[in-house]
Amino acid sequence: xxxxxxxxxxxxxxxxxxxxxxxxxxxxxxxxxxxxxxxxxxxxxxxxxxxxxxxxxxxxxxxxxxxxxxxxxxxxxxxxxxxxxxxxxxxxxxxxxxxxxxxxxxxxxxxxxxxxxxxxxxxxxxxxxxxxxxxxxxxxxxxxxxxxxxxxxxxxxxxxxxxxxxxxxxxxxxxxxxxxxxxxxxxxxxxxxxxxxxxxxxxxxxxxxxxxxxxxxxxxxxxxxxxxxxxxxxxxxxxxxxxxxxxxxxxxxxxxxxxxxxxxxxxxxxxxxxxxxxxxxxxxxxxxxxxxxxxxxxxxxxxx
Numbered sequence: 001x002x003x004x005x006x007x008x009x010x011x012x013x014x015x016x017x018x019x020x021x022x023x024x025x026x027x028x029x030x031x032x033x034x035x036x037x038x039x040x041x042x043x044x045x046x047x048x049x050x051x052x053x054x055x056x057x058x059x060x061x062x063x064x065x066x067x068x069x070x071x072x073x074x075x076x077x078x079x080x081x082x083x084x085x086x087x088x089x090x091x092x093x094x095x096x097x098x099x100x101x102x103x104x105x106x107x108x109x110x111x112x113x114x115x116x117x118x119x120x121x122x123x124x125x126x127x128x129x130x131x132x133x134x135x136x137x138x139x140x141x142x143x144x145x146x147x148x149x150x151x152x153x154x155x156x157x158x159x160x161x162x163x164x165x166x167x168x169x170x171x172x173x174x175x176x177x178x179x180x181x182x183x184x185x186x187x188x189x190x191x192x193x194x195x196x197x198x199x200x201x202x203x204x205x206x207x208x209x210x211x212x213x214x215x216x217x218x219x220x221x222x223x224x225x226x227x228x229x230x231x232x233x234x235x236x237x238x239x240x241x242x243x244x245x246x247x248x249x250x251x252x253x254x255x256x257x258x259x260x261x262x263x264x265x266x267x268x269x270x271x272x273x274x275x276x277x278x279x280x281x282x283x284x285x286x287x288x289x290x291x292x293x294x295x296x297x298x299x300x301x302x303x304x
Contacts, residue, residue, distance in 0.1 A: 038124035046090070051080070083112070100268060106128060123245065180209075192275055200231045201232045206246050207242070232254055233259045233267070242255060
């Protein structure tokens with residue numbers, strides 16, 4: 001089977017298995033998606049961690065035959081998250097049924113949060129307490145099939161996006177407004193082709209515009225973290241958590257503020273952003289036009 005077809009088959013099978021397990025939890029679909037995305041986040045982070053660890057270790061200077069310990073900075077330069085042993089997915093998968101897996105996952109999230117201030121409050125933790133220990137174990141194993149370890153490329157990046165797509169199709173969160181199809185986001189990013197400076201998305205959802213912008217920079221052989229600064233606005237606190245996770249798992253950071261974009265501009269970037277890209281919530285009605293009739297972001301006025 002060609003690799004693309006193989007990956008698509010894996011995506012569908014993983015989603016079906018994860019969604020089936022929802023029947024064995026106390027969560028509805030709109031509650032279940034966040035703990036599942038948290039585990040997909042950990043697995044994706046681990047995949048990127050393994051992909052760059054070898055090259056980092058081989059490049060470390062040695063003194064007395066010993067290299068210094070790995071650090072967050074080493075992995076940030078490679079577009080990956082530094083994971084301490086307790087946050088590595090193989091460790092979580094290996095836990096026996098006698099261990100409290102919810103506590104172990106919470107500990108993994110805490111260790112990441114302690115290294116990455118921008119993820120404070122973003123990672124799911126207490127949500128795992130509501131899941132049965134055996135269900136968590138099955139979820140961990142479902143997201144760690146042997147065949148995934150034999151395919152090349154950023155496969156779990158695709159799977160992360162696939163899960164976001166599926167949850168959006170289910171309208172599992174915020175009426176389905178948190179996710180724009182990857183094909184559309186990629187088109188917008190490639191048309192604008194941001195290669196430097198500040199990228200603003202005033203309706204950033206789960207951060208797809210930022211991730212795709214970073215990919216266009218990578219395609220040019222550059223480091224996105226060195227070339228781009230991301231600024232976003234989003235009205236929903238849970239969606240902001242998804243966006244921060246999405247950025248972090250790709251080795252990116254961004255300043256995403258909670259705001260209703262129609263009426264607020266906390267970044268104060270009028271005339272200052274190098275690129276502005278968005279898939280605005282065009283289906284939202286009842287906007288108070290009087291509040292924005294003199295907004296400097298609308299230099300051409302309002303149109304009916």
